[in-house]
Amino acid sequence: MKKLFTALLSVSIACAHAQTTDSVAVRRIYSEALANGKSYEWLRYLTKQIGPRLSGSEGAQKAVDWTKQVMEQQGFDRVFLQDVMVPHWVRGAKEEAFIKNGNQKTTVPIAALGGSVATGPKGVEAGVIEVKSFPELRAMSPDKVKGKIVFFNRPMDPTKINTFEAYGGAVDQRANGATEAAKLGAVGAIVRSMTNVHDDYPHVGGMRYATGVPLIPTAAISTNGADLLSKSLAENPNLTFYFKQNCETLPDAKSYNVVGELKGSEKPDEIIVVGGHLDSWDLAEGAHDDGAGCVQSIEVLRILKTLGIKPKRTIRAVMFMNEENGLRGGVQYADLAKKNNEKHIAAVESDNGGFTPRGFGIVGTPAQREKVNPWKPLLAPYGLTEIGAGSGGADIGPLAQLGTVLFGFKPDSQRYFDYHHTMVDRFETVSQRELELGAASMAALVYLLDQHGL
Amino acid sequence: MKKLFTALLSVSIACAHAQTTDSVAVRRIYSEALANGKSYEWLRYLTKQIGPRLSGSEGAQKAVDWTKQVMEQQGFDRVFLQDVMVPHWVRGAKEEAFIKNGNQKTTVPIAALGGSVATGPKGVEAGVIEVKSFPELRAMSPDKVKGKIVFFNRPMDPTKINTFEAYGGAVDQRANGATEAAKLGAVGAIVRSMTNVHDDYPHVGGMRYATGVPLIPTAAISTNGADLLSKSLAENPNLTFYFKQNCETLPDAKSYNVVGELKGSEKPDEIIVVGGHLDSWDLAEGAHDDGAGCVQSIEVLRILKTLGIKPKRTIRAVMFMNEENGLRGGVQYADLAKKNNEKHIAAVESDNGGFTPRGFGIVGTPAQREKVNPWKPLLAPYGLTEIGAGSGGADIGPLAQLGTVLFGFKPDSQRYFDYHHTMVDRFETVSQRELELGAASMAALVYLLDQHGL
Known part of the structure; x- marks a missing residue:
């Protein structure tokens, strides 16, 4: 009985310790995003210097080159492209x-x-x-x-x-x-x-x-x-x-998913994806849809690296190509993961705009969703109060067949369709703080997924 | 034992019935605000046709006259002014x-x-x-x-x-x-x-x-x-x-709180206030601060009236004067309430901008705050997940001394200080849906306060 008590006590102390460690790490993640965040300036470049980037367009290629370069400059462990053939429709x-x-x-x-x-x-x-x-x-x-x-x-x-x-x-x-x-x-x-x-x-x-x-x-x-x-x-x-x-549909064009990676120190073969899609509609700068998701995903890796948080598992930021009119990038990513026998334990997508965070939708078994419950009190102080069964994201959807648990970042939805797929989806409609809080929320979830698995 | 069981059962059925009725009413309130809301067009007039309205200014007087007229046109049971002397500072x-x-x-x-x-x-x-x-x-x-x-x-x-x-x-x-x-x-x-x-x-x-x-x-x-x-x-x-x-401080000027009222059918002597402040800084249109709170408060009464919800208690929309540089309107309102022996059971203020709703702060005893707990599941589906001890509002603050329970509407805070007290606090920065959701949230709370008391 005494042994049991001691064992329980030590488990309980260990748990309390983990919660405290996690709570400190989450706080550091938000502070880094809000005080030294890079996502807003990256988004400015992507929208104002590159602009519209429909699959097959010159803008899309520039966005591939530029995001690759940004991730290389951040010194991530590996940055690479995945070839993918995409539809090439032009407005004329x-x-x-x-x-x-x-x-x-x-x-x-x-x-x-x-x-x-x-x-x-x-x-x-x-x-x-x-x-x-x-x-x-x-x-x-x-x-x-x-x-x-x-x-x-x-x-x-x-x-x-x-x-x-x-x-x-x-x-x-x-x-x-x-x-x-x-x-x-x-x-x-x-x-x-x-x-x-x-x-x-x-x-x-x-x-x-x-x-x-x-x-x-x-x-x-x-x-x-x-x-x-x-x-x-x-x-x-x-x-x-x-x-x-x-308008006209031209032959399929060659394009790319862009992937940046921090290698896991303990379980490098377990992969956690965080991503958005790099293509946008041709009339839009694609600030909320989905420049925000791309720069937030790169920011997740930057924050972890800057804070010296060495992930146990491998964390990948993925800029998917062609969500808007084909989903070829998302399909290709999952196909390659399957072909290469990669184990993707979780994928997080931000494709609902750079608005103030409300929570995450989860696509997984009830048991997998329950694993997330202990994290809720850690995330609630940051406004993440809506965490539960929901949608993941179009690009990460094909990973579900590999048993990956999907998380869809849920920012506030009220203004999204004011801008969606129009020329007013531009940089000026994005609030720096809202964007940064989104990046921090994704980083906090990725941190917890990495620490505790699923 | 059987009697007790029957009694418990009937209480439980009554509770379930009340919850269902409340849930239907809350849903109707949100639908009315979102499909037929008037707050956004009222705010357009207040900001674009009247504009800045610092205490003692011509704009403040116009705002008094106009909000009185709007509430009269809505056919509220009573609309009246409360005299108040206010500071009169001018920028030059x-x-x-x-x-x-x-x-x-x-x-x-x-x-x-x-x-x-x-x-x-x-x-x-x-x-x-x-x-x-x-x-x-x-x-x-x-x-x-x-x-x-x-x-x-x-x-x-x-x-x-x-x-x-x-x-x-x-x-x-x-x-x-x-x-x-x-x-x-x-x-x-x-x-x-x-x-x-x-x-x-x-x-x-x-x-x-x-x-x-x-x-x-x-x-x-x-x-x-x-x-x-x-x-x-x-x-x-x-x-x-x-x-x-x-700048210069001129002699105090005469101004007004503007009050609109729906008379209670069962307990007309119990008053519930919902309000914002009508004055703004002289450089600002005062869209978020606090035109939003004013039009939302009028909208609360309009929604109840339009839906045929006859309040048991008396509901007042109060446009307080002089929150920005004196709080004379708020003090005067509470002084008159005390002098007239009015029983104010609750007051709700919106003075944190017309942004997407997150919850309410409550100033009251722990027992009073607990009375609100059964309402939380009714409000959570509308994004009101942060309800608990917190701030009320500057204008309703003086009512605390009369034992009134105070509720501060809590919209999302991220963009508020982008605009606060500047020339960019203008109509164009307000999202119609966010404003309307705020009005509906306040109406839902007022409805529950009226139905169940405190």
Whole structure:
């Protein structure tokens, strides 16, 4: 009994000691990020000096070269590229669009959706059918839709507290609207921008064509433009809409994931990934989406190295290529991990913007999620109060098949879709402190994952 | 035993029922705020059409008239003014300041602190003593300080997670720097702006003179200006600093608190206050400080009324006057409450900006704080995860002496001091969703306070 007591006592002392050590380390991590952080200046360079970096573009290549160089300058143990072939879609000349209502032409802001075909040089002009959902469209007689432009105008639900949930409830229109419209013989699809804000920016994003269905051109229209079109249709259902877009899909291009590594001192074969995606939409500087996630991931390794925290396991910062229109980088990373028999115990992704931290979503078994519970009191003082089952991240998603536990960094979601996939996703909309707190939060989680495993 | 069981069961069913009813009401409150909210358009008017509204100014009077009118138009049961005499400090012509280093004059942005005296028409030019703290200053020989300008240059600590804590650790320089400098014979006091950002705006705010000490002029200098001054002093300790300011304290002016009321149906004599302050600094539109708190408070009553939620107790939205440089409105409100024998059970203030909600600070007894515990699961899904002992609010502070439980709305603090007391505290820095979520959070708390008392 006495022995048991002694054993329990020593375990309990050891635990208390670990908690204290962890608590001190977490505090040091936040202080380093907030007092000496580098992520903000890196983000300034990535957005202002490099700018848009859609897969296959010159910007994307510059971003590969530059992030590699930054990580080399930081003296990480290893920095390397992973080849990956990526889709290469280009917008071409700026789109044109107007509502033609009797003799009146009103220009509205549109932008081709990523992956769309062009309209041809004369553009497309047709009558408009406005719908709020696929069931509403499918219930229509093809006669009514044939030769028309289908206008998908279901807004994101403003009453959802988490804006990603509202996005999830509307984005089918953007992803599959063209296909659904084409099935009924439409000649084009115009989609209300995915945002809660009333603005004049088309919010673009990826779309897909289904096989066996005609490829019709599709574009995003700004929310103000959508409201105007809807109002005009209510007044005159026979108005026409004209749009011209000049986009094109070129042959796949060669690109890269960029990887920086701190080698583990005790279990170098166990790998923890922290990452974001390096590509952005062509209209955006990609500050929140996802320059933030990239610079935060590099910052995680910098903080650990600067503080002299030698990881037991191998920590990798990964800049994934092609999240926006293909996910080829994420798939390639997991394929190589499998091929090379690498053991990835955990992966953390930041791809929800450089906003103030709220927590982490976890994709793993209940037992794995429970392992995280003792860390919650260590993270709560830093505003990380929402830690539990949730989403990981698109790029790290393919690692799930290898048994990797996925963590999605959850910053506050309220402003994300104000900027998402537009020309206003720029450096000036990022708060330095919010960005740095995000980097520190990721570093704290990586530290705990490294210390205690999963 | 069976009776006890039946009794327990019925209590438990009643509790579950109340929780369900509350949960539905809270959800309706958030949906109304997010789908049909009025706070954002009200804030646009208050900031863009009325603008700065320092106590005693024309803007303050316009804000009184307009908020009264808004609440009357909403059809609240009663809208009334409370007279209050307020300090009337005016800035006068824009300040001038430069660093004179040899033959080189470099202009730097300064602004007189609220309550400061002027320099006289010729301004003040003197050598500069830079200090980081009062102890450092007090340790100096008066010979060294006499005839000089004292430059208080201790930054806000960037490693504090909550920026209000960092503010609290630096603001003594602004409030009492002039007095401490004057005690040693200084002729002026220049204070580093209270912000974590490196910018070119003087962040102003109130200061106080102690009795029996000479009144010397004092101003805020932008953080970039402070960094430049500090660097210049390191190079040349004998440089001089010149500043001229033209501010003046006029006789007290008549002003008002503005109060709107929904009458309680069951306990009309029990009052719940929800409020913000209507005055702002003269350089600022006062969007976050504290236009946000005012429009959110009006919105709380509008939401309850619109949803047909008839409060049991009397709910008052109070626009307090003169928080910034006197707190006369808050003191007057509590004095009148005492004089009229009003029973104020709770008061909620929003004066920390229109940012995304994190929780509420509570000033009350442990037993009172415990009464709030059952509400926490109702509020957590809306991001209100930080509810516990904390700060209330300056304006509602004087109600504490009447036994009122105080609640300080806690939005995320990261961006507040980017804008605080400057010309960039403007409408464009407010996110509509963040503002509306704040209004809904306050309405939800007021609803629960009204339903269950304290």
